[in-house]
Amino acid sequence: MKAPLDTGFIHDLSRLDVLRQKAANGEQSDDAMRAAAEQFEALFTQMLFKSMRQANEAFESDLIDNRTSKFYEQMADEQLSSALSSEGSLGLADLIVEQFKGLQNSEPMDVANNPASERINLDRVIPLTPTTSPDAQVLPEMEYAKLAGQLPLDSSPMPPLQAKAKPFETPDEFVSRLTPYAQKAARALGTDPALLIAQAALETGWGKKVIANAKGSSHNLFNIKADPRWNGGKVATQTLEFYDDIPVQEMASFRAYASYEDSFNDYVRFLNENPRYEAALTQTAQPEQFISGLQQAGYATDPQYSNKVMSIFGRVKGLMEP
Numbered sequence: 001m002k003a004p005l006d007t008g009f010i011h012d013l014s015r016l017d018v019l020r021q022k023a024a025n026g027e028q029s030d031d032a033m034r035a036a037a038e039q040f041e042a043l044f045t046q047m048l049f050k051s052m053r054q055a056n057e058a059f060e061s062d063l064i065d066n067r068t069s070k071f072y073e074q075m076a077d078e079q080l081s082s083a084l085s086s087e088g089s090l091g092l093a094d095l096i097v098e099q100f101k102g103l104q105n106s107e108p109m110d111v112a113n114n115p116a117s118e119r120i121n122l123d124r125v126i127p128l129t130p131t132t133s134p135d136a137q138v139l140p141e142m143e144y145a146k147l148a149g150q151l152p153l154d155s156s157p158m159p160p161l162q163a164k165a166k167p168f169e170t171p172d173e174f175v176s177r178l179t180p181y182a183q184k185a186a187r188a189l190g191t192d193p194a195l196l197i198a199q200a201a202l203e204t205g206w207g208k209k210v211i212a213n214a215k216g217s218s219h220n221l222f223n224i225k226a227d228p229r230w231n232g233g234k235v236a237t238q239t240l241e242f243y244d245d246i247p248v249q250e251m252a253s254f255r256a257y258a259s260y261e262d263s264f265n266d267y268v269r270f271l272n273e274n275p276r277y278e279a280a281l282t283q284t285a286q287p288e289q290f291i292s293g294l295q296q297a298g299y300a301t302d303p304q305y306s307n308k309v310m311s312i313f314g315r316v317k318g319l320m321e322p
Contacts, residue, residue: 037093038082044092045081053077054205055240168207175319178207178221178260185264189271191284194320195291196264198312202305211235211254218256221263224270226253233257242301287313 053073168174175197182193182200189196200221204210211218218235226234233256240247257263271277271294280293292306302308 034093034097037096040096041092042078042081042084045084046078049077049081054209171201171206171315172319174201174207175316178264179320181261181264184261185268188268189281189284191290192287192313194316195287195309195313196267197320198316199291199309201312201316202308211237213237218254219260219263220254220257221260222267222270224255224266226255230255242303 168177178197178200179193182196185196186193201207203223204221207221211220211223213235218233220235223239226232234253235256236251236253238249239252239254240249242248255266257266271281276297277294277299280290280297283289283293288306288310291309294300295302295306299305
């Protein structure tokens with residue numbers, strides 16, 4: 001049964017204040033819990049919409065995509081999120097209500113007769129100091145991340161970085177600044193420099209989403225991962241991979257460079273040193289066949305990767321014309 005507490009317009013804060021007062025006074029506790037759970041589901045749905053909007057930024061047109069349109073898009077997404085949550089589209093609100101009702105109905109813990117040391121699972125506690133026991137098991141890095149609740153800080157040395165890398169403001173600036181490096185790399189590969197810039201634009205959202213950490217930008221334009229052969233700096237972040245055409249978010253380490261020129265140089269080296277790309281490198285003179293060959297060889301897991309690069313390729317060619 002739906003809760004009679006209507007959250008109404010997403011930006012009507014007075015409705016939320018009514019919800020807060022009823023919850024504080026114990027009135028309609030089940031209805032208040034349901035409404036609060038739906039608000040949480042709405043926030044989660046907003047995050048999904050925001051991620052999808054950001055993933056599409058590389059294909060936006062300057063003619064129809066501007067600050068005003070983005071403002072109204074955000075308002076529409078927020079209102080739609082609220083409407084979907086009230087209909088129980090994701091089912092997250094139902095799970096939250098069941099979880100909290102279970103906690104309310106559970107028996108209170110006897111704290112006096114159950115000291116904290118007995119309630120804590122010591123097998124899952126991470127030691128603050130390293131153990132010297134020869135029988136001690138080494139905790140894998142990702143398992144440590146699960147136990148600690150956050151990813152460990154990457155201790156790999158970063159290459160010398162610029163004081164502050166100048167951000168790319170527009171696709172035109174992205175193309176003009178990277179053209180000299182792309183031309184050099186394209187000559188080494190025997191391909192069109194516009195194709196390399198188009199690939200970098202797709203990987204980084206026209207340079208606005210270059211992977212970075214607290215130490216600075218990674219300057220990684222092609223999102224090349226740091227495999228065991230890589231001895232340089234690393235940056236860990238979440239990435240979207242496709243398995244059987246199903247998108248999955250996972251953590252991965254990526255290479256870090258001192259400059260964008262180094263990123264292009266390593267891209268050339270990376271392709272030439274990997275036998276899996278031998279077939280693709282024989283087709284560098286044909287941009288579409290080349291990028292398709294890279295995808296088939298496993299460069300990217302997105303099944304539409306080559307199509308997306310080629311959809312940007314024409315625009316880059318136009319921006320490179322004098």
